Amino acid sequence: MSLFSRRRLSAIIFAALFFFLFLSFRSLNSRDLSSTYSYPATDGSQQIGTGDSGYWARYIPHYPPSSLRPLPRGKPSALPKVQTTFKTESPTDREVRLKRQAAVKDVFLRCWDSYRSKAWLSDELSPITGQKRGHFGGWGATLVDSLDTLWIMGLRREFEEAVTAAATISFKTTNLNEISVFETNIRYLGGFLSAYDLSGDRRLLQKAKEVGDMLYVAFDTPNRMPVTRWDIHGSARHQMQMADAHVLLAEIGSFSLEFIRLSLVTNDPKWFDAVQRITELLHDQQNSTQLPGMWPVIVNARNEKFGDHYDYTLGAMADSAYEYLPKTYALMGGLLPEYKEMYEVSMNTAIQHNIFRPLVPDSKDILISGTASVRGKDDEHHVRLRPEGQHLGCFTGGMLALGGKLVQNQTHVETGAKLTDGCVWAYKVSPLGIMPETFYTVPCESKEHCPWDENKWMDGVLEISGLGSNNANGNNGVTRDDVQAFIKKKNIPKGFTYVPDGRYILRPEAIESVFILYRITGRKDLLESAWDMFTAIEENTRTELASSALADVMVEKNPPKSDSMESFWFGETLKYFYLVFGETDALSLDEWVFNTEAHPLKRLLPA
Incomplete structure (x- = not known):
């Protein structure tokens, strides 16, 4: 062989070896997009990459972690029992309960059939016009959110059809310029993981991994x-990025359930590592915020400062960050004790500063969760309560009842029960039997004793209404008759002082807490309350096609509809109504934990 030929052969062998090593390196890193991404047009409505389902898994990071936190090892603990032992029900009670459950299922099927025929694989169906909507990436949010509900309701044929369709969803494309990582996590990743945990269908695990790789x-x-x-x-174009300086607490603090469960079922610690970095910051800064024990609604993810803002709430913009503390502790069977610690500390602060007893006509012993605002600096901090009840905040009753059972704190359980009763009360006193999105009330000076005072209530209406001075003698020309006329015009029930947002958007939080509290206590009155809530919602939201959000529930009849039906109607609201009337051993809270989108995930249990 000539020298030239040998050199050429050596060059070929060297090139082949180099190429093999290069491929091996890529395989080890497994996140290379350099040869697959394409540059999208400016409208953001096109495909952003080509290749197989492992598209995002091949992305090569700009800032790879120097090491990964390993999944916790050891045997999960036998945590305290959550569910009560239910007594044998009478044949009559069972018949009534199952008829109610069937009614919920009928509503689900009517809405599902309309979605299937008019908006299949779209995010949402507009329940009046029958149009398609794509607010959540255009990846079939209603389809994915409904997978576990289909399974739970025993709709196996519909489930198989939905899984087959969901398996075709491409997470390389979107019609949005940006996506909410939080919403994608709780709806899509949570939806796929839950349906996989329930059914064992590995197609769902594959889709969960695709979503997880994208979110990573x-x-x-x-x-x-x-x-x-x-x-x-931008990420598809491999552009560098950095975290924002203003981030909602709920949006950064609500990954633990889904990410850790994904790491568990794939045995890949990268998602666990990702969420633990956030958890460590929350844990380290919990007692150095302006309201020690809680974190504000806005945090700085760029500078890793989680305590500078002044509003602290368990409601909107913060909610699920707190909800995930006891639930992650339960999910991991106690192997991550920091979640228990953070839950206990945060709830003790919230009970002191956020949770209050409202002034109500029958002096009922109920509680509402409001917002605490901190003003001043250093030793002159002043905490002021904003007594605003939120439908979104109604999850707090279930959270505290569940958390109290898990950490054996009876005060938390009782507080959770009173918070749930507060939301049931808000449903009952509202004109249509449906709680509005937000309302204000008069906070009692004491949680132990709060007799009804009509004048004090009217003073509260006057103070927030803007009618004039809070004075019974009618300063600025405002009299008690003026206040009563305002109450009548706005249709304000006794106990409410103002309703800034009268919508009902098919929210699940109230029935969520009713379900959890029923499983914990067995209180039969909760079943009756659940049925009253369901019938009021069904009667007023029903359309020819499905069910619609309402623009104003503070009217006496015929509430205006807003032609919206978010995916959580299928994934949360109807699921919780179905479960509360179902068998009490179905999805036991001692074996499952629900994410904030009501997707049940398997808890780690001792062998």
């Missing part, structure tokens, strides 16, 4: 904090 790219920042409103197209 949002964590590719210098400090590994996620970009919560994520430019997915």
Whole structure:
């Protein structure tokens, strides 16, 4: 062989060896997009990549973690029992309960059939016009959110059809310029994981991993904090990114259930590592915020400062960050004790500063969760309560009841029961039997004793209404008759002082807490309350096609509809109504934990 030929052969062998090593390196890193991404047009409505279902898994990060926190090892603990032992029900009670459950299922099927025929694989169906909507990436949010509900309701044929369709969803494309990482996590990742845990269908595990790989790219920042409103197209172009300086607490603090469960079922610690970085910051800064024990609604993910803002609430913008503390502790069978610690500390602060007893006509011993605002600096901090009840905040009753059972704190259980009763009360006193999105009330000076005072209530209406001075003698020309006329005009029930947002958007939080509290206590009155809530919702939201959100529930009849039906109607609201009337051993709270989108995930249990 000539020298030239030998050199050429050596060059070929060397090139082949180099190529093999290069491929091996890529396989080890498994996140290379350099040869697959394409540049999207400016409207953000096109495909953002090509290749197989492992598209996002091949992304090469700009800021890879130097090491990964390993999944916790050891045997999960036998945590305290959550569910009560139910007594044998009479044949009559059973018949009534099952008829009610069947009624819930009928509503689900009517809405599902309309979605299937008019908006299949779209995010939402507009329940009046029958149009399609794509607010959540255009990846079939209603379809994915409904998978576990279909399974739970025993709709196996519909479930198989939905899984087959869901398996075709491409997470390389979106019609949005950016996506909410939070919403994608709780709806899509949670939906796939739950349906997999229930059915064992590995197609669902594959889709969960695809979503998880996509979301993991949002964590590719210098400090590994996620970009919560994520430019997915920029990442497809391999652009560098960094976390935002103003991030909602709920949007950064609500990954633990889904990410840890995904790491468990795939035995890949990368998602656990990603969420633990956030957890460690929350844990380290919990007692150094302006309201020690809680975190504010806005945090700085870029600078990793989680305590500078002044509003603290268990409601909107913070909610699920607190909800996930006891639930993650339960999910991991006690192997992550920091979640228990953070839950106990935060709830003790919330009970002191956020949770209050409202002034109500029958002096009923109920509670509402409001917002605490901190003003002043250093030793001159002043905490002021904003007594605003939120439908979104109604999850707190279930959270405290569940958390109290898990950590054996009876005060938390009783507080959770009173918070749930507060939301049931808000449903009952509202004109249509449906609680509005938000309302204000008069906070009692004491949680132990609060007799009804009509004048004090009217003073509260006057103070917040803007009619004039809070004075019974009618300063600024305002009299008691003026206040009564205002109450009548606005249709304000006794106990409410003002309703800034009268919508009902098919929310699940109240029935969620009713379900959890029923499983914990066995209180039969909760079944009656659940039925009253369901019938009021069904009667007023029903359309020819499905069920619609309402623009105003503070009217006496014929509430205006807003032609909206979010996916959580299928994934949460109807699921909780179905379960509360179902068999009490179905999805036991001692074996399952529900994410904030009502997707049940298997708890780690001792062998």
